[in-house]
Amino acid sequence: QKEVEQNSGPLSVPEGAIASLNCTYSDRGSQSFFWYRQYSGKSPELIMFIYSNGDKEDGRFTAQLNKASQYVSLLIRDSQPSDSATYLCAVKDSSASKIIFGSGTRLSIRP
Amino acid sequence: GAVVSQHPSRVICKSGTSVKIECRSLDFQATTMFWYRQFPKQSLMLMATSNEGSKATYEQGVEKDKFLINHASLTLSTLTVTSAHPEDSSFYICSASDRGLRNEQFFGPGTRLTVL
Numbered sequence: 001q002k003e004v005e006q007n008s009g010p011l012s013v014p015e016g017a018i019a020s021l022n023c024t025y026s027d028r029g030s031q032s033f034f035w036y037r038q039y040s041g042k043s044p045e046l047i048m049f050i051y052s053n054g055d056k057e058d059g060r061f062t063a064q065l066n067k068a069s070q071y072v073s074l075l076i077r078d079s080q081p082s083d084s085a086t087y088l089c090a091v092k093d094s095s096a097s098k099i100i101f102g103s104g105t106r107l108s109i110r111p
Numbered sequence: 112g113a114v115v116s117q118h119p120s121r122v123i124c125k126s127g128t129s130v131k132i133e134c135r136s137l138d139f140q141a142t143t144m145f146w147y148r149q150f151p152k153q154s155l156m157l158m159a160t161s162n163e164g165s166k167a168t169y170e171q172g173v174e175k176d177k178f179l180i181n182h183a184s185l186t187l188s189t190l191t192v193t194s195a196h197p198e199d200s201s202f203y204i205c206s207a208s209d210r211g212l213r214n215e216q217f218f219g220p221g222t223r224l225t226v227l
Contacts, residue, residue: 097160
């Protein structure tokens with residue numbers, strides 16, 4: 001059974017600080033990794049994808065990938081109250097067309 | 112780009128009736144579409160994967176005769192919940208991907224189904 005593990009939270013971060021979200025996965029052959037944001041009652045929204053080891057930056061978001069450790073993370077700089085949501089880590093199944101989702105980390109940015 | 116729509120956004124039906132939910136990719140051709148279900152405060156649960164022109168692949172524990180999936184074109188997939196019961200009440204979300212989009216999945220806005 002291929003798995004994606006995330007701490008369910010809630011993770012509480014003061015406004016303006018850096019929020020750090022972590023994820024580990026079991027499928028060693030995976031090549032594609034994603035972070036989705038889901039607001040309550042809404043569907044997930046893709047915010048970052050990463051395919052290569054290292055860091056990828058997009059605005060206030062940085063995704064980090066370490067395939068050797070099977071570890072993906074998401075950093076959110078200058079956290080805003082609007083960043084409060086559930087963040088889903090997702091990993092492309094290496095042997096099927098589907099993506100495997102973690103259960104999500106609930107992030108709360110306190111003013 | 113990469114917009115996925117779903118219709119209806121919300122539906123209330125009586126127990127025993129069937130409900131059809133449509134999922135459309137508006138600006139790309141979706142070779143693969145996925146159907147998920149999400150109960151309150153729980154994670155996404157993949158129900159099935161459908162490829163255009165072929166039968167859907169259902170996840171373990173999902174009844175294929177109850178949740179009928181059709182992916183008749185590269186832009187449209189439908190999910191029909193047959194003989195719905197209150198326990199089928201949930202948030203149903205589709206997503207679509209295209210090989211040209213490097214395996215990224217783009218989600219529709221979801222359909223909230225309430226079965227009375």
